[in-house]
Amino acid sequence: MKFSGSVEINKPQHIVAQLFADPKYLKEYQDGFQKKELISGEKGQVGAISKMYYKDAKREMELTETITSNILPDSFAATYHHKFMDNTMKCRFVPLAENKTRYEYEFEYTRIDWVLPKLMAILFPSVYRKQGEKWMRQFKEFVEKQNIVID
Numbered sequence: 001m002k003f004s005g006s007v008e009i010n011k012p013q014h015i016v017a018q019l020f021a022d023p024k025y026l027k028e029y030q031d032g033f034q035k036k037e038l039i040s041g042e043k044g045q046v047g048a049i050s051k052m053y054y055k056d057a058k059r060e061m062e063l064t065e066t067i068t069s070n071i072l073p074d075s076f077a078a079t080y081h082h083k084f085m086d087n088t089m090k091c092r093f094v095p096l097a098e099n100k101t102r103y104e105y106e107f108e109y110t111r112i113d114w115v116l117p118k119l120m121a122i123l124f125p126s127v128y129r130k131q132g133e134k135w136m137r138q139f140k141e142f143v144e145k146q147n148i149v150i151d
Helices: 013-021 023-029 115-123 126-145
Strands: 002-009 033-040 049-055 060-071 075-082 085-097 100-112
Touching: 002 126, 013 075, 013 085, 013 100, 013 126, 023 033, 023 126, 100 126
Parallel strands: none
Antiparallel strands: 002 100, 033 049, 049 060, 060 075, 075 085, 085 100
């Protein structure tokens, strides 16, 4: 199952990419994000492996992120592993003007091994797409509220 989309953000490409790359901001736009811990490799570099922890009212979730490409401020790609599913994420940050960037994203679920999520993917595939779109909207709102200058 694969889906893609884009969102236009009213900030320069380098600011959008730097806010995206800094894990301290994940909690600002990813619901339930708790922390990210580097397990191996060099932070932000190809091959780096990190654990990402999420928590909502009902459960906790742990993902393993492996960076497969990092050409920021232009693009970023990673794989994410959970005991019941795997997915990939590819992002591009396209400058449209001095203060406008298009954030293009593609998510692909490559493995779903648990009955309930598999049924959701078959019967209601939009659930997965909507979660990604929600985080993109929240990222846009977060970035546009920032009154910072990043070199």
